[in-house]
Amino acid sequence: MKRFLTMLLVLLLLGGCAAVPSSVPEEPARSGLEQTAIFFEGRVLYDLDGVLVLTEQIDGEEKGELLTFTLGDLPLTDENGKATDRTIQPGDILSIAYDGSVLAIWPGLLSGPTAVQIIGHEETLAPFYAEQLMDLYEKDSGLNGEIQRISLDLTAVSNLGEMEKAAVGYVLWCESGIEVFQETIEDLYEQGFVKDGGYYETGVLLSLEDSPVENGSFTMSAMKWRSGLGAVGYEDARANRTANGWTCVPEAWFIS
Numbered sequence: 632m633k634r635f636l637t638m639l640l641v642l643l644l645l646g647g648c649a650a651v652p653s654s655v656p657e658e659p660a661r662s663g664l665e666q667t668a669i670f671f672e673g674r675v676l677y678d679l680d681g682v683l684v685l686t687e688q689i690d691g692e693e694k695g696e697l698l699t700f701t702l703g704d705l706p707l708t709d710e711n712g713k714a715t716d717r718t719i720q721p722g723d724i725l726s727i728a729y730d731g732s733v734l735a736i737w738p739g740l741l742s743g744p745t746a747v748q749i750i751g752h753e754e755t756l757a758p759f760y761a762e763q764l765m766d767l768y769e770k771d772s773g774l775n776g777e778i779q780r781i782s783l784d785l786t787a788v789s790n791l792g793e794m795e796k797a798a799v800g801y802v803l804w805c806e807s808g809i810e811v812f813q814e815t816i817e818d819l820y821e822q823g824f825v826k827d828g829g830y831y832e833t834g835v836l837l838s839l840e841d842s843p844v845e846n847g848s849f850t851m852s853a854m855k856w857r858s859g860l861g862a863v864g865y866e867d868a869r870a871n872r873t874a875n876g877w878t879c880v881p882e883a884w885f886i887s
Contacts, residue, residue, distance in 0.1 A: 669731040671741060672750070673698060675723045676757040676798040679805060683719065684738060686794035697738035697797055700727065708748045715749070721758050724751035738801060757795040759870070759877040760788070760839065761802040767837055767853050768807055771863040771886065774855060780834035781807065782814040782824075787840035790849060803837075816856070830858040838864075847872035851879055862887045 673685035682699045702719065709715045719725070730743030768781070783803065785796045804811040816836060819825040824833060836856040842849045848871050854864030865881035 669729060671698070671727045671729060673725060673727070674753060674755065675719055675721050675725060676755050676795060677721060677761065677802055678719065679802060683725075684798045684801065685725065686792075686798065697794055697801065698733065698741050699738050700729075700741035700744045702747065705744055706746050708746070710748075710750055712748065717749075719747075719749070720752075722752050722755045723749050724753060726750050738798075755795060756790050756844075756877065757798050757802075759879075760785075760791060760795075761799045761806075763851065763853065763879060764799060764803050764837055764839065765806055767839075767855050767864070768803065768835075770855060770884070774835055774857045774861050774863065778809060778834050781809045781811045782819060782831075782834055782836045783811050784813070784815050784836070784838050786815065787838075789843050790841055828858075830861075831856070841870075853881075860887060 734740035868881040870879035
């Protein structure tokens with residue numbers, strides 16, 4: 632059986648979240664925004680209870696930190712600077728006018744946003760992976776009894792960047808109400824969370840493994856592990872891009 636792994640998140644919380652560098656535009660492309668404002672550009676990874684989770688990961692480059700802000704009644708404009716009433720979607724690249732400061736929590740909280748412009752779009756699979764992880768967490772709920780932490784290993788995931796993986800961990804933390812940590816099974820043994828008997832007393836380990844996207848499709852394997860005799864998962868399920876987004880329905884689950 633393939634080697635399953637698990638992931639990240641709260642360790643970043645301990646270190647805080649640094650402010651993201653920003654600059655004033657040199658051209659009038661953002662005509663719908665205040666030209667005296669400072670701007671942050673980022674890609675929407677998730678819309679969580681009205682709070683957008685963003686990162687400066689654009690065109691495959693890791694450029695910044697995860698940030699959140701509340702859209703509320705802020706004016707929203709399209710690529711041409713014209714007002715739009717369309718809903719912001721994951722993958723939208725935004726230019727956000729704000730007062731230049733970021734509250735040093737994790738994810739960072741963008742301070743004093745005044746206007747938002749949609750300037751492009753680049754697909755993200757973060758919402759899909761977050762959904763798959765939440766489904767995995769809820770499968771065989773008896774394995775979750777009295778847990779205080781979730782270990783999440785996405786090191787074998789190829790279709791998410793590091794900031795996307797962090798966002799997925801943050802979403803899982805928010806939706807489950809359980810702290811999420813970046814840890815492999817080896818880390819758990821080394822830190823003493825799993826003893827030689829092979830039982831994770833205080834938590835559960837969630838692992839994902841995938842293949843690269845090719846022609847709108849890829850395979851995904853997953854496992855939730857509490858002990859050698861307490862695990863559930865699936866192997867090589869096919870994920871497909873459809874008109875309504877990505878979907879994956881495992882044909883068979885294993886239980887031990």
